[in-house]
Amino acid sequence: MADAKLGDDASQTDVPPYHLGIVVIKRVRIRGYRKFRDLDFLPHPTFNVLVGNNQSGKSTLLEAVGLAITGRVNGRPANEELNPHWFNKELVATAIADRASGKTVAVPEILVEVTFDNSDELSSLIGADDLYAPTGHAPGVRMHVHLNEEYRSEFEAYMADPGARLLPTDYFVADWRSFQGGPLTQRPRALSLAVIDARTVRSSAGVDYHLRQLIGEHLTSSEQVAVSAAFRQVKENMGAEHLTALNTRLASGDELLDRGRVSLAMDQSSRTSWDNNVIPHVDDIPFALAGQGQQAVTKIVLAMRRQAEAAGAVMVEEPENHLSHANLNVLLDRIDTLSSDDQQVFVTTHSSFVLNRLGVDRLRLVSDGSVEAFTDMTEDTINYFRKLPGFDTLRLVLADRLVLVEGPSDELLFERFYCDRYGHRPIDDGVDVFSMRGLSQRRFLELAKLAGKRCVIISDNDGRTEDELEALRDDLGDLLNANRKLLFGAVDHGHTLEPQIASVNDDATLRTLLGRTNRADLRTWMSNNKTEAAIKIVDSPTQLTAPSYFVEAMEHVHARW
Structure with missing residues (x-):
C-alpha cells in the first residue's frame, strides 16, 4: 500500500x-x-495496540x-x-x-x-x-x-x-x-509473561490459569516455600486434632489381608497444595462471584502492578469486553498510569475508543499476515485523537477506501447517489463513508496517509473563491496526491450541498419530491431543513442528478488501485 x-x-x-x-x-x-x-x-518497547479485522491474526x-x-x-x-x-x-x-x-x-x-x-x-x-x-x-x-x-x-x-x-x-x-x-x-526464569483474556473467565473456581499465574508471581520463591510449608503444617495439625479419635476406632476393626488397618489422613499431594485452595476476593467478594467486568479489570491491574524484578510482557485481549463506557474509561486511565518503561504491553482491541485513548501512535495494524507500525504520527495528531476518543478511528484504519463528508445529511445523500450510480451501497465495494463530526481535514488525511488509504474529502466551499480553495489544497501539501483528494462544490452553484443539488436538478421535479410549493424558496428551505430534505431524497423512487464534485468523488473511490 x-x-x-x-x-x-x-x-x-x-x-x-x-x-x-x-x-x-x-x-x-x-x-x-x-x-x-x-x-x-x-x-x-513499551506499548503496542494491535488492531485488525476479525480473523486478521x-x-x-x-x-x-x-x-x-x-x-x-x-x-x-x-x-x-x-x-x-x-x-x-x-x-x-x-x-x-x-x-x-x-x-x-x-x-x-x-x-x-x-x-x-x-x-x-x-x-x-x-x-x-x-x-x-x-x-x-x-x-x-x-x-x-x-x-x-x-x-x-x-x-x-x-x-x-x-x-x-x-x-x-x-x-x-x-x-x-x-x-x-x-x-x-x-x-526461563528471567522471562515473565502474563496473558489476560478479558473476553472469558476460564475455570469453575473463577480463577483462570492466567490470574493464578499472576498471583504466584507476587511471591518470591522463599515466600512460596514458606506458605506451602505452613499450609502443610495446618493439614497435619487438622489430622492430628480431628482424625485421631476416628482412626482409633478404625484400628479396632477387622484386619485387612496383609494385617494392615485402614486410617484417614489429610491429602498431602500437589493437587491439594495451598495455591489450589486459595481463592482471591475483590472487595470481600469471592472472585468467582464478582462481575465479569470486575474480574477482567482485576486481572489487568494485577498484571501491571508487579514489582520491577518481575516486570515483563503483559498481553491484554480486548479490555473493552464486559465494561460500561464509564468503567472502560477508568480502566484505560489505569492502564496508561501503570504502564512504564519497566514493562512491555500488548493490547488487542476492536474499540476505537481504546485506540484513541491509548494513542494512535501505538497502533499496530495486523492484516494479511503482516503488521504495520504507524511510527510517523505527529504529536499534535496523537493528542488530537486522544481528545476526540469518540471518533471511529478503527473504521478509518480498517476500511478499504474512504469518503469524508461534512455531516449526516451529506452522508445519507452520498450513499443514495452512489446506489443510483452503481446499483449498491458504498460499503459493498469496501468504501466507508464518514461524517466530519469535528474531525479536521488535516488529521483525517494524516491518518489516511499512514494507513495508505485511497480517500476523498467532499467539502462545502463556504463562499470561497477558486483561488482561496486552491490555497487550502496547497496548505495540505503532500497529504494530497492522486490517491487522496479534497473536492469542493462548484463556486457558482452555492456555498453548501443543498444549493449544489438544486443547481443541477429540475426545479419542478425537486419541488414535487420534497413536497414544496412554488411559494417556498427551495434553496433556503433545503438549507434550513438539511436532515428532512436528505431523508425525502433518500426515500424517493425518483433519481436526482448528483453534483459534479459528488460524481468525481464516487468515481475516485470506486476505482481500484
Whole structure:
C-alpha cells in the first residue's frame, strides 16, 4: 500500500531506546504459523495496540509469542497440542500440490522466534537469532515444529495418498530451545509473561490459569516455600486434632489381608497444595462471584502492578469486553498510569475508543499476515485523537477506501447517489463513508496517509473563491496526491450541498419530491431543513442528478488501485 509504514522495514528511530536490565521483546519472527507465512515484527518497547479485522491474526500473534516463551498453548505443552491447522494453509496447499506434480519439496515447518534486548539476566539464552540465516546473535527463544525424522517413512507413505490435505502432526515434534541451542523444558526464569483474556473467565473456581499465574508471581520463591510449608503444617495439625479419635476406632476393626488397618489422613499431594485452595476476593467478594467486568479489570491491574524484578510482557485481549463506557474509561486511565518503561504491553482491541485513548501512535495494524507500525504520527495528531476518543478511528484504519463528508445529511445523500450510480451501497465495494463530526481535514488525511488509504474529502466551499480553495489544497501539501483528494462544490452553484443539488436538478421535479410549493424558496428551505430534505431524497423512487464534485468523488473511490 502506498505511503504505509511497515513494521518490519523500520529502525523505529522515533521510539524510546530499549532499556538495559529490563526484559524487552525486541523482535518476533513467525514463519508458517497459521495466518503468518513470514512475519518480521519489531514491537514498540513499551506499548503496542494491535488492531485488525476479525480473523486478521491479532490473537494468533500473541499466541505465537506465548508459545515461544512458555512452550505451551492453552496451558498444555506444545507437543501435546500439535494440530495440523497450526500450519499456514497456503504453504501446506502449495507443498501438497508440488508433491503431487512430482516435485521434491521441503516438508512444511513452523518457526517462532522471539528475540530479546541484551540484558545480564538473559546471557544464557544468547545465540543465533535466525535459525535459517544465523548472522546475528542476541538472547532469545524459538519454537520449531518440524518432521520427526524417525517417522520419515511413515510420513512419506501418508502423503503419497492423493486424498491427503492435512499434515499428519503425529509425525511432527515441537522443538523448544534457546538461541544458544540448549533444549528448554520450562519457561526461563528471567522471562515473565502474563496473558489476560478479558473476553472469558476460564475455570469453575473463577480463577483462570492466567490470574493464578499472576498471583504466584507476587511471591518470591522463599515466600512460596514458606506458605506451602505452613499450609502443610495446618493439614497435619487438622489430622492430628480431628482424625485421631476416628482412626482409633478404625484400628479396632477387622484386619485387612496383609494385617494392615485402614486410617484417614489429610491429602498431602500437589493437587491439594495451598495455591489450589486459595481463592482471591475483590472487595470481600469471592472472585468467582464478582462481575465479569470486575474480574477482567482485576486481572489487568494485577498484571501491571508487579514489582520491577518481575516486570515483563503483559498481553491484554480486548479490555473493552464486559465494561460500561464509564468503567472502560477508568480502566484505560489505569492502564496508561501503570504502564512504564519497566514493562512491555500488548493490547488487542476492536474499540476505537481504546485506540484513541491509548494513542494512535501505538497502533499496530495486523492484516494479511503482516503488521504495520504507524511510527510517523505527529504529536499534535496523537493528542488530537486522544481528545476526540469518540471518533471511529478503527473504521478509518480498517476500511478499504474512504469518503469524508461534512455531516449526516451529506452522508445519507452520498450513499443514495452512489446506489443510483452503481446499483449498491458504498460499503459493498469496501468504501466507508464518514461524517466530519469535528474531525479536521488535516488529521483525517494524516491518518489516511499512514494507513495508505485511497480517500476523498467532499467539502462545502463556504463562499470561497477558486483561488482561496486552491490555497487550502496547497496548505495540505503532500497529504494530497492522486490517491487522496479534497473536492469542493462548484463556486457558482452555492456555498453548501443543498444549493449544489438544486443547481443541477429540475426545479419542478425537486419541488414535487420534497413536497414544496412554488411559494417556498427551495434553496433556503433545503438549507434550513438539511436532515428532512436528505431523508425525502433518500426515500424517493425518483433519481436526482448528483453534483459534479459528488460524481468525481464516487468515481475516485470506486476505482481500484
